[in-house]
Amino acid sequence: MSSSTRMVKAYDTASALRSPRDQDADVFRHFSALLRSASDDLSRTRALAGTVTLWRTVMAANLDPLNPLPAPLRAQIVSVANAVIRMAEQDQPNLTTIATIGDNFADGLSGRT
Known part of the structure; x- marks a missing residue:
């Protein structure tokens, strides 16, 4: 078994x-990292492109x-996703702010406050 196959199996x-x-x-x-x-x-371009793809996926979901999420919560998530995408597509996006929003979502998903 190749090392890459073992890594995939371990993951x-x-x-x-x-x-x-x-x-x-x-x-x-x-993506925040x-x-x-x-x-x-x-x-920077790669990080922003991946981040936009992530947030477009979140928005579509x-x-x-x-x-199954409640409609009001989904609407709020879509609103945040739209805001992040707009920020990421600016001429001079604030990468720290966008990363912080991603970290906040990660913390919420992990049950951290």
Whole structure:
């Protein structure tokens, strides 16, 4: 078995032991970390592109009428997603602010306040 195959198997095993909310929180933390560590135009562009994709996915999931979350909560999440996307698409986006919003969502998903 190749090392990459073992790594994928280990990740799958570890992921199965964690809740979907914790896994989702890790995705937000990942992009927040990318935004904070962006040190050049390329890394900044990649971090912003990934962040926009994440928030567009969050928005789409919360616009789905089959989403089990209460409608008022989904509306609030969509509002935040729209705001983050607008911030990320500005000429000079504030990466720290966008990262902080992602961290706040991660904390909420993890049950941290």
